[in-house]
Amino acid sequence: MPEQLSIETWRLAASYFFLVLLLLMSYLLRLGRGPDFVVATVRMTIQLVLAGYLLDLVFGQNNPLVTLLILFCMQIFAIYTIISRLKEKISVQLKRMVVVAIFLGTSAPLAYFMLVVIAADPWYEPRYFIPIAGMTVGNSMTGISLGVERLIQGFKVGRTRIEEALMLGATPQMAVSVLLGETFSAAIIPTINSMLGMGLVFIPGMMTGQILAGSSAVEAIKYQIVIMMGITGSVSLAVYLVIQLGYRTFFNDRAQLVNLQ
Amino acid sequence: MQEVFSLQNVTYGSILQVPELVIPGGSICTITGKSGSGKTTLLKLLNNLISCDEGNLFYRGTNIESLDPVALRRRVIMVPQAPYIFPGSMEDNFRLAFHFNRKEPPGQDRIMKLLAIFDLPRDPLQDTHNLSGGEKQRLALIRALLLEPETLLLDEPTAALDDENTEIVLRYLADWVSRDDRALVMVSHGGEQVRARSGTVLLLNKGQVENLHKIVAKEADQLA
Numbered sequence: 001m002p003e004q005l006s007i008e009t010w011r012l013a014a015s016y017f018f019l020v021l022l023l024l025m026s027y028l029l030r031l032g033r034g035p036d037f038v039v040a041t042v043r044m045t046i047q048l049v050l051a052g053y054l055l056d057l058v059f060g061q062n063n064p065l066v067t068l069l070i071l072f073c074m075q076i077f078a079i080y081t082i083i084s085r086l087k088e089k090i091s092v093q094l095k096r097m098v099v100v101a102i103f104l105g106t107s108a109p110l111a112y113f114m115l116v117v118i119a120a121d122p123w124y125e126p127r128y129f130i131p132i133a134g135m136t137v138g139n140s141m142t143g144i145s146l147g148v149e150r151l152i153q154g155f156k157v158g159r160t161r162i163e164e165a166l167m168l169g170a171t172p173q174m175a176v177s178v179l180l181g182e183t184f185s186a187a188i189i190p191t192i193n194s195m196l197g198m199g200l201v202f203i204p205g206m207m208t209g210q211i212l213a214g215s216s217a218v219e220a221i222k223y224q225i226v227i228m229m230g231i232t233g234s235v236s237l238a239v240y241l242v243i244q245l246g247y248r249t250f251f252n253d254r255a256q257l258v259n260l261q
Numbered sequence: 262m263q264e265v266f267s268l269q270n271v272t273y274g275s276i277l278q279v280p281e282l283v284i285p286g287g288s289i290c291t292i293t294g295k296s297g298s299g300k301t302t303l304l305k306l307l308n309n310l311i312s313c314d315e316g317n318l319f320y321r322g323t324n325i326e327s328l329d330p331v332a333l334r335r336r337v338i339m340v341p342q343a344p345y346i347f348p349g350s351m352e353d354n355f356r357l358a359f360h361f362n363r364k365e366p367p368g369q370d371r372i373m374k375l376l377a378i379f380d381l382p383r384d385p386l387q388d389t390h391n392l393s394g395g396e397k398q399r400l401a402l403i404r405a406l407l408l409e410p411e412t413l414l415l416d417e418p419t420a421a422l423d424d425e426n427t428e429i430v431l432r433y434l435a436d437w438v439s440r441d442d443r444a445l446v447m448v449s450h451g452g453e454q455v456r457a458r459s460g461t462v463l464l465l466n467k468g469q470v471e472n473l474h475k476i477v478a479k480e481a482d483q484l485a
Binding site for chain 2: 163169174255257
């Protein structure tokens with residue numbers, strides 16, 4: 001295995017040359033957004049340095065509870081991000097379904113992944129568990145956001161279609177089956193598209209990192225494949241849960257459509 | 262005449278207040294009144310697409326809120342004023358309606374017969390995309406009739422039809438409701454043509470029932 005190149009401090013500093021380049025272009029184009037670019041770069045640097053030290057600390061510990069606590073924090077942050085990013089105000093019941101979808105939709109595939117696919121020893125090995133949990137939760141978060149957004153829009157735009165089906169004797173599930181199919185497809189399309197382009201259009205970040213860190217490309221690819229499958233499974237399950245549980249919150253116990261805010 | 266719907270002290274927001282009302286079966290019951298008088302709301306209450314805030318609504322003697330709402334809607338079918346036609350062919354629409362209603366699709370001859378009576382294109386595989394407003398309204402009516410409901414609730418079924426087609430539809434509906442203990446409640450602004458085919462005309466005014474009798478055409482015109 002080739003030796004990993006360590007980046008010396010001055011070389012790390014040299015990478016900020018690209019920020020200077022960006023500032024120069026911003027100046028030439030009279031964008032006036034120089035401060036934004038500087039703030040973004042400084043934030044990225046501070047966040048990553050802190051995350052690096054934190055991860056070093058976490059990787060060094062040997063307590064499953066700490067690992068699970070980190071997963072829990074990621075899930076809470078994902079729920080907060082999903083709800084705060086939504087353009088529409090959503091019902092308390094739908095928020096509850098987002099919580100269930102994130103917890104079940106990411107924990108179950110992650111457990112399968114750690115115990116069966118990676119078979120890490122111990123199962124909570126932070127070096128594997130935390131990066132994989134991050135990717136799983138992050139992608140499921142995007143999928144659920146898209147799913148909830150589409151579901152709300154679908155109920156608004158498709159209200160006549162749903163009501164017509166109810167008038168003809170459809171159950172709520174029958175009345176929304178087309179909408180649920182469309183919502184599911186729309187929410188998982190980004191994940192499927194990223195699989196299509198992978199290896200051809202771009203080399204994924206995790207794989208790049210592994211190759212740069214000295215792993216063989218073939219070994220890095222194996223990891224990338226299993227990670228992609230894990231992400232696909234998690235996104236699918238999380239989106240399926242949120243739409244299957246979520247559509248029920250748009251009906252009352254008399255199978256009537258409730259008014260949207 | 263059998264009592265099909267019965268309402269007691271029913272209110273729905275500020276839209277509808279009905280102290281007492283009985284809707285009989287066996288003939289067309291027409292609900293008339295100005296826009297915003299609560300006609301469509303009343304139909305939705307009868308279909309349990311909405312529930313009243315207060316009061317009791319009975320369907321054939323049973324409180325509607327104690328009936329399974331989906332099972333009720335399979336017996337009491339509503340066709341709205343601007344019905345939604347599902348994408349695809351006319352046959353796709355019939356198939357979907359039977360899927361919703363959990364019934365076996367009818368034979369081709371029954372479909373063809375109704376298409377002919379209501380003067381729609383004879384090819385059930387024809388795409389619904391190119392149908393006119395009136396044709397779509399008649400298609401929605403056929404879709405509901407094919408399901409053979411006990412009761413039909415129709416919101417302005419003749420609004421997009423010319424006089425000739427209005428007469429065809431009304432004649433068919435008047436005959437349909439007279440058989441097998443059926444009921445038909447229809448919201449209509451229609452004039453003499455509609456009233457002539459109705460057994461009962463009910464006038465809604467500012468959310469309240471003003472009359473429930475076979476009222477004479479001139480009087481109803483003045484009130485509406």
